Amino acid sequence: xxxxxxxxxxxxxxxxxxxxxxxxxxxxxxxxxxxxxxxxxxxxxxxxxxxxxxxxxxxxxxxxxxxxxxxxxxxxxxxxxxxxxxxxxxxxxxxxxxxxxxxxxxxxxxxxxx
Amino acid sequence: xxxxxxxxxxxxxxxxxxxxxxxxxxxxxxxxxxxxxxxxxxxxxxxxxxxxxxxxxxxxxxxxxxxxxxxxxxxxxxxxxxxxxxxxxxxxxxxxxxxxxxxxxxxxx
Numbered sequence: 328x329x330x331x332x333x334x335x336x337x338x339x340x341x342x343x344x345x346x347x348x349x350x351x352x353x354x355x356x357x358x359x360x361x362x363x364x365x366x367x368x369x370x371x372x373x374x375x376x377x378x379x380x381x382x383x384x385x386x387x388x389x390x391x392x393x394x395x396x397x398x399x400x401x402x403x404x405x406x407x408x409x410x411x412x413x414x415x416x417x418x419x420x421x422x423x424x425x426x427x428x429x430x431x432x433x434x435x436x437x438x439x440x441x
Numbered sequence: 442x443x444x445x446x447x448x449x450x451x452x453x454x455x456x457x458x459x460x461x462x463x464x465x466x467x468x469x470x471x472x473x474x475x476x477x478x479x480x481x482x483x484x485x486x487x488x489x490x491x492x493x494x495x496x497x498x499x500x501x502x503x504x505x506x507x508x509x510x511x512x513x514x515x516x517x518x519x520x521x522x523x524x525x526x527x528x529x530x531x532x533x534x535x536x537x538x539x540x541x542x543x544x545x546x547x548x549x550x
Binding site for chain 2: 358360368369370372375377385417421423427428429430431432433434435
């Protein structure tokens with residue numbers, strides 16, 4: 328999991344502002360994921376990508392957008408349409424392919440609303 | 442789609458006792474069942490996983506059992522220590538994984 332980095336560690340968002348969370352991996356993994364974690368809650372899937380230039384919505388995609396222009400990078404944008412964005416955001420990656428493999432998580436970004 | 446239920450949501454044990462966390466899943470096609478440990482403010486880290494072609498796997502004080510017929514799998518931690526205190530998540534499915542809501546384990550010294 329040391330091969331996945333997220334930045335920044337903390338991010339502050341003002342009302343009506345879009346912010347972008349960075350996720351980079353050097354594990355040569357095809358699949359990447361974004362999860363949202365609220366206090367005392369589990370991991371809820373926002374978006375995932377199994378290959379470059381392709382991604383799918385997860386359970387809570389509304390108010391978020393992603394891109395996958397490079398294999399190593401999967402940035403998440405929290406748009407102004409997301410009315411309650413305060414949470415801990417975790418990026419993960421896995422080898423990908425037909426069968427599920429271990430997902431490795433980044434250190435997370437904590438997003439706070441001013 | 443897959444649905445994963447995890448119990449209990451909180452668990453307190455005395456140091457040295459055993460802890461058991463159970464998960465059930467709904468998709469009979471699921472073939473991979475990992476367990477993650479998350480310490481406060483940190484990332485989830487894989488502690489053990491099992492695939493559908495085996496019924497049990499052990500790694501020192503940690504073991505996982507799988508019952509494919511009943512669609513449930515369990516995490517067993519023996520001789521618990523204070524550093525085992527954390528939130529534990531089970532997961533199941535193909536791509537993507539579906540996570541349980543977590544179990545907060547407290548080991549009391």
